[in-house]
Structure formats: structure tokens, C-alpha cells
Amino acid sequence: MEKAQETLQAWKGRVEQELDRVMAFWLEHSHDHEHGGFFSCLGRGGQLYDDLKYVWLQGRQVWMYCHLYRKLERFRRPELLEAAKAGGEFLLRFARVAPPGQKCAFVLTRAGSPVKVQRTIFSECFYTMAMDELWKVTGDARYQGEALDMMAQIVHWVQEDPAGLGRSQLAGTPASEPMAIPMMLLGLVEQLGEEDEGLARHYAELGDWCAHRILQHVQRDGQAVLENISEDGRELPGCLGRHQNPGHALEAGWFLLRYALRKGDPALRAHVIDKFLLLPFRSGWDPEHGGLFYFQDADGLCPTQLEWSMKLWWPHSEAMVAFLMGYSDSGDPVLLRLFSQVAEYTFRQFRDPEHGEWFGYLSREGKVALTIKGGPFKGCFHVPRCLALCEEMLTILLRARAPPPPPPPPAPQ
Amino acid sequence: MEKAQETLQAWKGRVEQELDRVMAFWLEHSHDHEHGGFFSCLGRGGQLYDDLKYVWLQGRQVWMYCHLYRKLERFRRPELLEAAKAGGEFLLRFARVAPPGQKCAFVLTRAGSPVKVQRTIFSECFYTMAMDELWKVTGDARYQGEALDMMAQIVHWVQEDPAGLGRSQLAGTPASEPMAIPMMLLGLVEQLGEEDEGLARHYAELGDWCAHRILQHVQRDGQAVLENISEDGRELPGCLGRHQNPGHALEAGWFLLRYALRKGDPALRAHVIDKFLLLPFRSGWDPEHGGLFYFQDADGLCPTQLEWSMKLWWPHSEAMVAFLMGYSDSGDPVLLRLFSQVAEYTFRQFRDPEHGEWFGYLSREGKVALTIKGGPFKGCFHVPRCLALCEEMLTILLRARAPPPPPPPPAPQ
Numbered sequence: 001m002e003k004a005q006e007t008l009q010a011w012k013g014r015v016e017q018e019l020d021r022v023m024a025f026w027l028e029h030s031h032d033h034e035h036g037g038f039f040s041c042l043g044r045g046g047q048l049y050d051d052l053k054y055v056w057l058q059g060r061q062v063w064m065y066c067h068l069y070r071k072l073e074r075f076r077r078p079e080l081l082e083a084a085k086a087g088g089e090f091l092l093r094f095a096r097v098a099p100p101g102q103k104c105a106f107v108l109t110r111a112g113s114p115v116k117v118q119r120t121i122f123s124e125c126f127y128t129m130a131m132d133e134l135w136k137v138t139g140d141a142r143y144q145g146e147a148l149d150m151m152a153q154i155v156h157w158v159q160e161d162p163a164g165l166g167r168s169q170l171a172g173t174p175a176s177e178p179m180a181i182p183m184m185l186l187g188l189v190e191q192l193g194e195e196d197e198g199l200a201r202h203y204a205e206l207g208d209w210c211a212h213r214i215l216q217h218v219q220r221d222g223q224a225v226l227e228n229i230s231e232d233g234r235e236l237p238g239c240l241g242r243h244q245n246p247g248h249a250l251e252a253g254w255f256l257l258r259y260a261l262r263k264g265d266p267a268l269r270a271h272v273i274d275k276f277l278l279l280p281f282r283s284g285w286d287p288e289h290g291g292l293f294y295f296q297d298a299d300g301l302c303p304t305q306l307e308w309s310m311k312l313w314w315p316h317s318e319a320m321v322a323f324l325m326g327y328s329d330s331g332d333p334v335l336l337r338l339f340s341q342v343a344e345y346t347f348r349q350f351r352d353p354e355h356g357e358w359f360g361y362l363s364r365e366g367k368v369a370l371t372i373k374g375g376p377f378k379g380c381f382h383v384p385r386c387l388a389l390c391e392e393m394l395t396i397l398l399r400a401r402a403p404p405p406p407p408p409p410p411a412p413q
Numbered sequence: 414m415e416k417a418q419e420t421l422q423a424w425k426g427r428v429e430q431e432l433d434r435v436m437a438f439w440l441e442h443s444h445d446h447e448h449g450g451f452f453s454c455l456g457r458g459g460q461l462y463d464d465l466k467y468v469w470l471q472g473r474q475v476w477m478y479c480h481l482y483r484k485l486e487r488f489r490r491p492e493l494l495e496a497a498k499a500g501g502e503f504l505l506r507f508a509r510v511a512p513p514g515q516k517c518a519f520v521l522t523r524a525g526s527p528v529k530v531q532r533t534i535f536s537e538c539f540y541t542m543a544m545d546e547l548w549k550v551t552g553d554a555r556y557q558g559e560a561l562d563m564m565a566q567i568v569h570w571v572q573e574d575p576a577g578l579g580r581s582q583l584a585g586t587p588a589s590e591p592m593a594i595p596m597m598l599l600g601l602v603e604q605l606g607e608e609d610e611g612l613a614r615h616y617a618e619l620g621d622w623c624a625h626r627i628l629q630h631v632q633r634d635g636q637a638v639l640e641n642i643s644e645d646g647r648e649l650p651g652c653l654g655r656h657q658n659p660g661h662a663l664e665a666g667w668f669l670l671r672y673a674l675r676k677g678d679p680a681l682r683a684h685v686i687d688k689f690l691l692l693p694f695r696s697g698w699d700p701e702h703g704g705l706f707y708f709q710d711a712d713g714l715c716p717t718q719l720e721w722s723m724k725l726w727w728p729h730s731e732a733m734v735a736f737l738m739g740y741s742d743s744g745d746p747v748l749l750r751l752f753s754q755v756a757e758y759t760f761r762q763f764r765d766p767e768h769g770e771w772f773g774y775l776s777r778e779g780k781v782a783l784t785i786k787g788g789p790f791k792g793c794f795h796v797p798r799c800l801a802l803c804e805e806m807l808t809i810l811l812r813a814r815a816p817p818p819p820p821p822p823p824a825p826q
Contacts, residue, residue, distance in 0.1 A: 041652070041717070049714050050651040097583065105583070113585025170510065170518070172526025238463040239454070301462050304454070304788045306774055307719040361719055363776065375717045 004336060005401055011343065012394040018351070019387035023068070023075070025356035025373065026380040030061070031083055035111055037090035038083075040379040044371045045355045051110040055095050057379030059126030062087040064380050066133035068388060081137065088134045088143065095127055102153040103164060107376070119167045121154050125184045128154065132191050151188060155206065158185060175231045176240065182213035183252045190258055211259050214252050218275045224298045225249040225280055242298040246284025247315020250292075253277045254322040257329055273326050273335070281319065281338060289365050290345050292316060309364040313378065316346040317386035328393050358383050417749060418814055424756065425807040431764070432800035436481070436488070438769040438786065439793040443474070444496055448524055450503035451496075453792040457784045458768045464523040468508050470792030472539030475500040477793050479546035481801060494550065501547045501556065508540055515566040516577065520789070532580045534567050538597045541567065545604050564601060568619065571598060588644045589653065595626035596665045603671055624672050627665050631688045637711045638662040638693055652717055657709040659697025660728020666690045667735040670742055686739050686748070694732065694751060702778050703758050705729060722777040726791070729759040730799035741806050771796050 029046030030038045032053075040057040041050035065084035068075035094112030095104040104123035105114035128150045135144035157165055158181060189207040193200030216233040219226045227243045228236055235241050253276030260268040284292045291311035295303045302308075323339035326332065349366050350358040352373070360378040361370040372378070442459030443451045445466075453470040454463035478497035481488035507525030508517040517536035518527035541563045548557035570578055571594060602620040606613030629646040632639045640656045641649055648654050666689030673681040697705045704724035708716045715721075736752035739745070762779050763771040765786070773791040774783040785791070 043714065052651060109585040114583040115585040115587075117581070117583065168530070170527040170530065172522040172528040174528075238465060301456065302784045304783070304785065306723060306783065309782060310719060364782075369722060369777075370717070370719065371715045372717065 008394055008397050015387050015390045019384060021356045022384050036086035038087055040374040042374040053108045054376055055104050055106055055123040056126045058087055058091055059130040060381035061379055062130035063133045064384050066137040070137050088130060091127055119165045121157055124150055124154050128188055129191055174236055176228045176236055177231055179217045179227050179252060182210040183255055186210035186255050239304055244296040244298055246280040246292050247318050249276050249280035250322040251318035254325045257325050269329055277322050277326050311362040313350050313358050313360045314382040317382040320386050321389050324390055324393050328397055421807055421810050428800050428803045434769045435797050449499035451500055453787040455787040457786060466521045467789055468517055468519055468536040469539045471500055471504055472543040473794035474792055475543035476546045477797050479550040483550050501543060504540055532578045534570055537563055537567050541601055542604055587649055589641045589649055590644055592630045592640050592665060595623040596668055599623035599668050655711040657711055659693040659705050660731050662689050662693035663735040664731035667738045670738050682742055690735050690739050724775040726763050726771050726773045727795040730795040733799050734802050737803055737806050741810055
């Protein structure tokens with residue numbers, strides 16, 4: 001008990017300090033003061049190596065700044081709010097490829113011209129997250145309107161008709177569901193319903209649907225989480241069906257833990273800890289070099305992705321959140337030990353004590369393979385989100401464990 | 414001189430033997446006797462781990478079988494011809510997504526239903542190569558008709574109107590030319606014109622255009638070959654513009670050497686050896702661990718591709734062909750030394766003495782990162798093409814160097 005207290009206290013200090021360092025990196029290097037929005041292609045020391053703007057990363061950085069502004073006193077600074085609003089305006093003006101159509105680009109030029117479009121829902125999801133947090137922070141109804149309109153469009157694409165995404169359905173393409181789809185949607189349900197009972201009720205049924213769909217990805221009699229399954233919840237043939245992504249399973253795990261908490265469902269919580277936390281960790285942790293593999297094959301065959309054995313920053317950030325949340329919700333000391341194991345590896349291997357922020361891509365052996373701090377898929381998101389969520393959880397855990405305040409001194413007689 | 418002779422003789426032996434071993438692997442494991450065509454998703458020992466059929470690899474394997482059948486006496490076996498014809502028929506029946514439209518799929522199910530389409534010309538290029546080699550081997554005019562029709566379609570997409578490829582042009586997308594486009598086309602010009610003077614004349618102007626376009630990728634006052642340049646031959650901004658692929662430059666190098674030989678242009682030959690062989694080798698060879706990097710950034714920055722520092726089989730196969738061809742054409746002993754250096758590394762690191770064929774994907778340090786022998790991008794092509802071309806070149810080199818036959822014995826008097 002004493003020991004747990006010490007562990008929590010020590011991590012709270014490390015996590016707080018690291019969050020400050022990480023945010024200092026993005027505040028110094030990523031703002032485009034001319035066009036608004038954020039640069040994400042930043043080298044080890046923060047130098048810009050490309051000025052393209054990735055819509056996922058624009059939305060995520062807006063969300064991150066607003067979240068910190070809203071949740072952590074020391075980040076309630078005009079600098080963050082102004083940058084978030086400039087990022088939001090950049091998205092409002094340029095994210096849509098052909099307004100009033102809702103489809104968003106994947107990447108824009110610095111000034112906002114569309115360069116590439118993906119035939120998925122993710123740009124739109126991060127757009128929605130950004131707009132909703134901007135609404136929560138500023139109270140400007142225009143942002144909420146944007147978030148709700150885009151959400152309706154996303155739900156339409158997912159549940160009714162994906163035609164607007166531009167994918168052509170071919171005779172041989174299996175109707176498959178990547179876990180990312182219900183997972184992102186569940187995250188949006190949580191986001192939009194936070195501090196708004198009306199919207200929470202409005203999206204409750206959708207949340208149940210998402211949770212059900214994610215849980216279907218537990219396959220093979222509960223022995224494996226598979227990234228892609230058939231529309232009716234079965235394993236697909238070939239590499240596509242056997243594909244596993246341990247970091248993704250862990251991220252889905254903490255989304256589901258939040259859902260189980262909202263539902264007040266301890267049986268679901270136990271199932272999620274077992275299947276989405278412990279199972280992917282056991283099969284996904286590299287026994288030789290430490291760290292989580294990026295991809296695996298459920299039959300233990302060699303994946304075809306060249307980067308399968310690399311260690312990426314984001315699965316480790318997600319694992320930290322998942323294990324600390326599992327511990328917060330259940331009090332199981334095993335989960336605190338796993339949090340510490342993952343966090344020690346992560347701080348040791350990914351942090352850059354010299355220039356701030358984390359490296360994103362290590363070799364299997366843990367050597368830095370790419371020195372960039374940001375790029376097409378890494379921006380101001382997973383690292384500070386992990387650190388902020390951990391700080392918030394550690395604060396609550398320590399508050400709950402604090403000795404009761406001393407009795408008031410006896411009144412003067 | 415003596416030394417060169419020995420080197421050539423030794424490599425001829427190794428290359429011949431290796432070609433036999435490599436072809437034995439594909440002949441044993443890759444044939445689909447039920448549907449025709451070839452499996453390429455084969456594990457280390459040849460076991461099938463996915464039955465998808467990749468159109469690039471179908472076309473390439475048909476080409477390879479026909480080429481061996483046509484060029485090397487010991488491969489003139491009915492088994493190869495029958496498998497090539499079955500692969501050709503599979504392509505004829507299933508490669509096109511929506512016949513009579515010419516667009517081909519990228520990947521098909523085992524039975525031939527389209528799974529994915531790429532918005533590029535490469536499936537169609539390998540289809541054309543396959544059909545033309547089938548025509549050369551069988552004399553069946555149907556195959557040649559297919560090859561010429563598809564070639565006309567490809568030229569139309571490249572030179573006149575790419576609309577049929579399905580790419581949407583966005584306001585911010587730079588009009589860029591990947592070197593692969595004129596390179597593939599130059600390869601097809603060579604293929605279709607081989608042993609056919611009429612067709613060689615028909616495509617001569619196109620060949621000149623391709624060579625001119627490839628040569629434009631030498632940028633920065635001749636100090637770098639860049640993969641992507643603008644339509645008007647200038648460097649593009651950002652990562653896209655700085656992207657380099659040493660193996661690709663070397664492959665373009667031997668395509669251009671053949672072109673220079675056809676043209677009888679020794680000045681061009683010297684330029685190609687300098688810019689497409691020596692330059693990419695000098696900047697692309699890893700001084701620490703040996704082997705060619707997969708991708709580089711022309712400013713020496715960190716590439717954003719996770720696999721940039723991995724060592725792949727095909728750049729090494731292409732480098733072997735390029736240096737041996739450079740030596741054959743110029744007689745420069747430096748090029749023979751470089752051939753030996755690359756070939757020694759390649760045979761040592763990529764060969765699998767236990768199960769045959771080569772590993773495809775090594776870590777920067779040269780450790781096997783993926784144990785598969787075939788997959789979505791690796792099939793029966795780069796390795797046997799390299800070995801067959803080297804064998805052919807070594808045979809000619811040794812024949813030219815052989816001492817003159819002894820004078821005939823004096824006639825009986």
C-alpha cells in the first residue's frame with residue numbers, strides 16, 4: 001500500500017514535468033503564425049522539414065490544446081487558446097475538399113489547398129473532436145454546430161451508406177470492419193456527450209452499438225483480438241483476418257473502460273481488462289528486447305508489413321493510459337505494475353532528454369530508427385494526451401489515498 | 414586481366430547454380446494447379462500463408478518463365494511453358510476490372526475476383542510484359558494483340574489523358590512525375606521492340622521521350638537523382654521533392670545502358686554510368702553495415718518512411734545487373750569490382766541456403782526482419798531476372814575472352 005503510494009507519487013512528478021517539456025516543444029516549433037494551423041513535419045530539434053498540413057494532426061492539436069486549457073490549470077493560457085482557435089479557423093476554411101460537401105482532405109498545402117483525400121472517415125473524426133473541444137472551451141455555438149453536423153455525416157457513412165467516401169466496392173473485396181471504425185466512433189460519442197446529458201442520451205444507443213462492434217473483435221474463443229473481422233462478426237481469411245495491432249487493442253481497451261464506467265458495469269470492466277489489456281500485452285510485448293510489437297499475425301506467422309517488429313511511440317502511450325485506467329477502476333496491483341513496466345520502457349527509450357518530445361520510431365532492438373519528432377502521422381497528440389490523462393488519473397488516485405485531514409484544533413475554551 | 418577472368422568464371426558458376434535453386438523454389442511452391450496463375454504469399458519454406466493473387470506478380474512470373482524458356486536452354490521445359498500459359502490465361506480472364514475497359518486490378522482472389530485497384534499504370538505494364546513474352550515464346554498472335562492494345566492504352570494514360578486511371582486532381586496536388594513512369598515505359602519499349610524491327614521503329618520516338626524524361630531526374634547540377642520531379646523537369650518542394658531511392662536509380666541505370674547501346678551513344682553511356690550507377694551507389698551504400706538504403710533524403714534529412722534504412726532484396730538485384738552491364742559495355746574494371754562487392758553482400762545476406770530463394774527484407778544491420786520468401790510485392794521476378802541476366806552477360810563476357818580455338822590439325826597428306 002505504502003509502495004503503491006510511492007509509485008503513484010513518483011510517476012505523478014515525472015509525468016507532469018514531461019508534459020511541460022513536450023508542450024514546450026510544440027508551442028515553440030509548430031505554430032504557423034502566417035496561415036494558422038500547425039506544422040507537424042519537425043526534425044529532432046524542431047526544425048521544419050516540410051510545410052504540408054495533415055488534417056488528422058491539425059484536428060488533434062486543436063483538441064489537445066483545448067483539452068489542456070480546459071482540464072489543467074497551468075495550461076489555461078491565452079497562447080494555447082489563440083493557437084487552437086487559429087487551427088480551428090484553418091480547418092473551417094480549408095479542411096473540406098469541395099464544400100458544402102463534408103468530405104475532408106487528408107493533407108493540405110501550407111496555405112490550405114487539398115493535396116490528398118483518403119477514402120475513410122478519420123480526417124472527419126478528428127475535425128469533429130477539434131470542433132467539439134473548441135465549443136467546450138469557447139462556448140461559441142458555431143463550433144458545436146460544426147461538430148454535430150460532421151458527426152451526423154460520419155454516422156451516415158458508417159451505418160447507412162459509405163458511397164460518399166468514394167470507395168468502389170469490388171466483387172472480391174471482403175466486407176470487413178476495421179476495429180478503428182467503431183473505436184473512433186465510440187471516442188466521439190464520449191467526446192460529444194461529456195458534460196452534456198442531453199447529448200449523452202442522444203448518442204447512448206450509438207455508443208452501445210460501437211461497444212458491441214468492438215467487442216466482436218475478440219475472436220478464437222477469447223484468445224485473440226483481431227483488427228479486421230467480417231461485417232457479421234467472424235474471422236476473415238488470410239493475412240487481413242489474422243492481422244493484429246496490440247497498441248490498437250490497448251487503446252480500444254481504455255475507450256471500453258470508460259464506457260463500462262459510464263454504464264456502471266463491473267463484469268464488462270473485468271472482461272475488457274482481460275481481453276483488451278492483458279491479452280494484447282502478453283502476446284504483443286517483445287520478450288527479448290522489451291516494447292510492444294507494431295503488428296502481429298494471430299497464427300504467429302511473419303506479418304507482411306515491413307515495420308511489424310518496430311517499436312512505435314503511440315502503442316506505448318496508449319498502453320500507459322490503459323493500464324493506469326485499469327488500475328484506477330479496479331485497484332488491481334498487477335495493472336499498476338504493468339503500467340510501471342510500460343512507462344519505464346517508454347520513458348527510457350522514446351524520450352529525447354536533449355531536444356524534448358519523444359522519438360516516434362525505434363528498431364526492434366530499441367534504437368532510434370527515425371530521428372523526426374513529427375511527421376505525416378505523428379503530431380501533438382498521443383504523447384501529451386497520454387501524459388495529461390495519466391496526470392489527471394494520478395492526481396485523483398493520490399487524492400483518494402491522502403490521509404484524512406487532521407481534526408480541527410480544539411476550539412479555544 | 415587474368416584476375417578479371419577468374420572473377421567472371423567464379424560468378425558464372427555461382428549465379429547459374431543459384432538460378433537453378435531459386436527457380437526450383439517457385440516451381441515447387443507457387444503454382445495454382447486448380448485456377449491457374451501463381452501464389453506469391455509463401456513463407457520461408459514455401460508454405461502458403463495467403464492465397465491472394467497480385468497482378469503485378471502474376472504478370473512478372475509469366476514473363477520470367479517465358480524469358481527463361483526462350484533464353485536459357487536448360488529451362489526450355491514444358492513445365493515452365495504450361496505454367497506460363499496458365500498464368501497468361503488467368504490474366505486474360507480476370508485481370509481487367511470491368512472488361513472491355515483496360516484498367517486492371519492490383520490484387521485478385523484466388524479464383525480471380527478483383528479485390529483492389531491501384532490508380533497507376535503498373536498492373537497494366539506487367540500484363541503487357543507477360544503477354545509480349547508469351548507471344549515471343551508461343552507465336553500465338555492473340556497474345557501479341559493483347560500486348561499491343563494494352564500498350565496503346567498505357568501510352569494514352571501517360572501522354573494524353575490520365576482520367577481513366579481514376580485519380581482526382583486536387584488544387585494542391587503538385588503535378589509530379591515519378592521516375593517509375595518513364596522507366597517502366599522504356600522497359601516496355603525495349604520489350605516490344607526486341608527481335609522485331611518494325612515495332613522497334615514504331616516505338617523509337619516513345620523510347621527517346623522516356624529516356625529524356627528519366628534523364629531529367631538528375632538534378633542539383635548533376636549531384637542527385639530525385640525520384641519525383643515536376644512535369645517540366647524541376648525539383649519539387651518538401652519531402653516529395655527530396656525523395657531518393659538508390660535501387661530505383663540503379664535499375665533506371667541499366668534500362669538506360671541498354672538504350673545507349675541501341676543508340677550507339679558512348680557519351681550517353683558514360684553519363685549514365687556516372688549519374689545512375691556510381692552516384693546512387695556512393696550516396697546509397699551504408700558505410701557502416703553495407704547494403705543499399707531503401708530510401709534517402711537528398712538533403713541528408715531523416716526520411717519519413719519507416720523502412721528507409723532497411724535493406725531490400727530488389728535494389729541489390731538491380732545493382733548487380735547495373736554494374737555487370739556497365740562493365741560489359743565499358744570494360745571499366747571499377748564496375749566489375751563494384752559488381753563483386755554488391756554481389757558478395759547480396760549472396761551473403763539475402764540467400765537462404767536452407768530453403769532456397771532469398772529473404773526480401775533485412776534490418777539496417779542485415780538481420781532478417783521478415784522471413785517470408787514472397788508477399789504482395791515479392792514474387793518470382795527480381796531475383797531470377799537478376800540471375801538470368803547476369804548469367805547471360807557472364808557467358809558473353811567469357812566467350813569474348815576465351816582464347817582463340819586451336820588451329821585445325823594439318824590435313825592428312
